[in-house]
Amino acid sequence: MTDAPLASITATAERKRGARLPVMVGIAIFWIAVMIVIALTADFIRPYGITAFDLKNRLALPGNAAHWLGTDELGRDVLSRLIESIRISLLIAFGSTLISAFLGTSLGFLASHFRGIVEQGVLMLADFQAALPFLILSLAVLAFFGNSLLLLTCLMGFYGWERYARIARGLAISASAQGYAAAVSQLGAKPSRIYIRHILPNIASTLIVSMTLTFPEIILLESSLSFLGLGVQPPMTSLGNMVGYGREYLTTAPWIMLAPALVIMFTTLSISILGDWLRDQLDPTIR
Structure with missing residues (x-):
């Protein structure tokens, strides 16, 4: 009689440790x-404008009362x-990321539903995308069409869509084989309702x-493009843009970079840490 309560207490403790x-x-x-x-x-929290100059405090060191993270060579506040x-x-x-997920999932569902030529076409496009160095493609597109925030966002949206397409296709085929999708279809x-309301969740x-x-x-890809000068353009700024701009002052003002x-x-x-943790939490085979 004492084994059951002990087992219950042990199971509860294990659940608490797992949670x-x-x-x-x-x-x-x-x-x-x-x-x-x-x-x-x-x-609301930005203390200065991103183009505001303070020539009296050019290359001010971090910790300055007026500029906590210092300034660049034009006196612009780094913070x-x-x-x-x-x-x-x-x-x-x-x-x-949203564009990539939407595009890839939609193509994956199309491949799962129509099969045949459509499926082969989607898989062929996915193989082509995976084999093509995306950074080189991005450099060519931005150099030819110019760069703007909208174009850069849409271009980045084509990165990684083949992963979503393969995952959505495989999981949709597996879900259809389980029977509930066929039951709803009957x-x-x-x-569209089957895929959006039943398979997608x-x-x-x-x-x-x-x-x-x-x-x-x-984020790293955008930073690379901005570092090379083909990403976000002045007067706008991005993390990669700041790194690319600060490389010229790495020895004299490293805080800029x-x-x-x-x-x-x-x-x-x-x-990445959050993604790995979510993968472990949502994977039933690990539990």
């Missing part, structure tokens, strides 16, 4: 939340530019994890 949030995940969530708050409130850069970079990464539901967790893995890659570089590193690391 405890890891320290690194908690730190990652806190950092991501801070970045989102900064992006949403940038206009203000960093806050604006966080907003622009997160806006591009978030918009591009009741007269349209294919069942595969959403896997797609969300994929988004957390693509998001930091897009180090501040955005650290933000890029911690943000991508935090999202």
Whole structure:
């Protein structure tokens, strides 16, 4: 009689240990939340305009009472530019991730539904996308068409869509084989309703994890393009733009480059840690 309560207590303790949030995940969530708050409130918390000059405080060291993170060679406040850069970079990464997920999932559902020539065409496009160096493609497009925030966001939206297409296609085929999709279809539901209302909710967790893995890659890709001078253009600024601009002053004013570089590193690391944790939590085979 005493074994059952003991087993119950042991199971409860194991569940509590499993439900405890890891320290690194908690730190990652806190950092991501801070970045989102900064992006949403940038206009209110930014102490100066991003183009405001203070020639009397050119290349001021960090810790200055007027400029906490110092200034650049034109006297522009690094903290203000960093806050604006966080907003622009997160806006591009978030918009591009949504475009990529929508495009890939839609094509994956089309391949799953029609099969045959449509499926082969989608898979062929996915193979072509995976084999093509996306950075080179981006450089060619931006050099030919010019660059704007909208074009850059849409271009980044083509990054990684083949992953979503393959995942959505495979999971949709698996879900259709389970029978509930066929049952709903026999009741007269349209294919669009079946995929959106019944299949998509069942595969959403896997797609969300994929988004957390693509998001930091897009941040790094945008930073690379801005570093090369083909990303966000002045007077706007982004994290990659600040890093590319600050490389010329790495030996004389390293804080211009180090501040955005650290933000890029911690943000991508935090999202990757969160994505790995979500993958473990949502994977039934691990539990």
